[in-house]
Amino acid sequence: MEQPIRTYSVLQYMTSISNKLKGTPPVWVHGVITQIAEKQKIVYMSIADFAEGDVKPIATIALSCFAGQFAALRQKTENAPTPFTIKEQLKVCLLIQADVYIPFGKLQAKVLDIDPVYTLGELAITKAAILKKLAIEGLLEKNKSIPLPPMPLCVGLITGEGTAAYKDFTTRLAASPFRFSVVPAYAKMQGNDTESSVIAALESLTANPEIDVICIVRGGGSKTDLNYFDSEALCRAVANCHIPVFTGIGHEIDKSLLDEVASVSCITPTDCAKRLVERATEGWNRLEQCALDVVNCAKEKLAEEKSYLTSLGTQLQRGVITRLHRENALHIQICTSLKKDISFIVKTEFERLDRNEEGLRQGSRKILDLEKSKFDLTETRVKAVDPQTIIARGYTLTLDSNGNFVRNARQLKEGDVLKTKFSDGSVESRVTGVHSN
Incomplete structure (x- = not known):
């Protein structure tokens, strides 16, 4: 069983x-x-x-x-x-x-x-690997290569809201002689949300065209929080940022990977603000020096131009006096010549008037005599063709009943009354017939 x-x-x-x-x-x-x-x-x-x-x-x-x-x-x-x-x-x-x-x-x-x-060994290996990768890609120097503004007065600030780091940073800027404008973008500065919140704050600030520099600051505390700033994604975001980035993470000895890629790495938030004040001071000093150089250069240039203008004025005065003398002499010469010319012209014109007057007297008589001769000739010609003169020569004039000259036979018809003038009288006759040649 x-x-x-x-x-x-x-x-x-x-x-x-x-x-x-x-x-x-x-x-x-x-x-x-x-x-x-x-x-x-x-x-x-x-x-x-x-x-x-x-x-x-x-x-x-x-x-x-x-x-x-x-x-x-x-x-x-x-x-x-x-x-x-x-x-x-x-x-x-x-x-x-x-x-x-x-x-x-x-x-x-x-x-x-x-x-x-x-x-620790794994963290060191990972950190070294990330650092090597960033170096090979040229990201360690990329943000550092962006020129710093001479006076970075508009500051984008990434830090925890209401933290001591915010107070230390802003207090140091407020104590400076410059009027800094701080644009905060709050983020988590410890814990697992550090990477995402800092990147989001960075993107927010880079979208503002007024920002001169961006500062990422965090006060003192547990040193373990430094590990959150070894994030490769966060390092890449800072390296590729087109605005210079300052870091003041709050550790005086250790250095995070974020410090390696930042344009300027500071040991504390206060030190970060101090570096900004120093940069603004350098810019102001350069501006003052430039202004002083401009003033000195302007003074030298004005002195040179004054000397040049004085020399030019002296030359101009001499030239004007010389020209005035020359023009005065020329004026006198022209006046003398003009007087002579006027006297000659007046004398010539008087002589021409006298000639014209005499010519008018003599010429008018000649013209009258000529015209009288022409008139007499015309009168002779008119008399020569006068009907009376022609009749006196033995010719007759035939007129119709209306007193019009009869020049050809075609003007007449049978029965017309004609008047024929002779030198010693006239006769009337009637047309009994018209015969054409």
């Missing part, structure tokens, strides 16, 4: 697995933190492995840690030689104890310790 198969409840099975896992020794496991969720008494985490160039994990393990234990681990990292904060996307090496969460049947190892040296 077959033995019945032994069965277990789910609880018995999971409890058995849990007991087995408790016998497994703790091991160090490294990976990238993909999630951190802090609940009331427990912090839930997960770490994963990724293939190079892929964002999808190839292996993931869920972790849990009591809140008190997690606080101890965080204090350990923050007290490291180079402090850092446990956060997502950070490479860590954790000492974990395998365990299973029976209600969900889920493998959930417990975090016992963290190796800061491993993470």
Whole structure:
């Protein structure tokens, strides 16, 4: 007879697995933190492995840690030689104890310790890799190559709202002899939102055409917050900004990658404001020197022009006097010549008038005699053709009844009465017939 198969409840099975896992020794496991969720008494985490160039994990393990234990681990990292904060996307090496969460049947190892040296090494490698990549692409010097305005009086300010950094920065500018205009763009200056909020503030300020420089400042505090300014995306945004960027992150010794790509890196917000005041002072001094140079140059030029004008005036005066003498002599010469010419012309005209007067007297008689001769000749010619003269020569004139001369036979018809004049009288006759030749 077959033995019945032994069965277990789910609880018995999971409890058995849990007991087995408790016998497994703790091991160090490294990976990238993909999630951190802090609940009331427990912090839930997960770490994963990724293939190079892929964002999808190839292996993931869920972790849990009591809140008190997690606080101890965080204090350990923050007290490291180079402090850092446990956060997502950070490479860590954790000492974990395998365990299973029976209600969900889920493998959930417990975090016992963290190796800061491993993470610091990874951070250094990552930072060095980013720095090398930025250098190869020429981004370390790109923002530095933008010329600084001689007097940067309109300042775009990226900082936390109502922070000591804002107060220190603006107070230092207000104490200067210059009238700075500060355009704030508030952002998160620590935590996971640092990158996105600072980039958004940077984009907002670069859209303002009045901005001369942009300052990113943050006051003192935990040194772990410096890690947020090693963001590659944030570094690229600053490097590619077309406005010079000043940084005053608040750390006097350590330097973030953001300081490397900025146009000017300052140690504190106050120092950042001080550098702006110094730049404005240099610009003002250059402006004053330029104004002084202009004044001195103008004085020299005026002195040269005055000397030139004096010399020119003397030459002009001499030239005018010489010209006046020459013109006066010419005027006298012209007047003398004019008098002679006028006397000659008047004398000539008088002589011409006398000749004309005599010519009129003699000529009028000649003209009258000539015209009289012409008249007499005309009179003789008229008399020669006078009908009376012609009749006296033996010719007759025939007139019709109306007293008109009859010049040809065609004017007459039978019955017309004609009057014929002779030198000693006239006769009347009547036409009895008309005969043509």
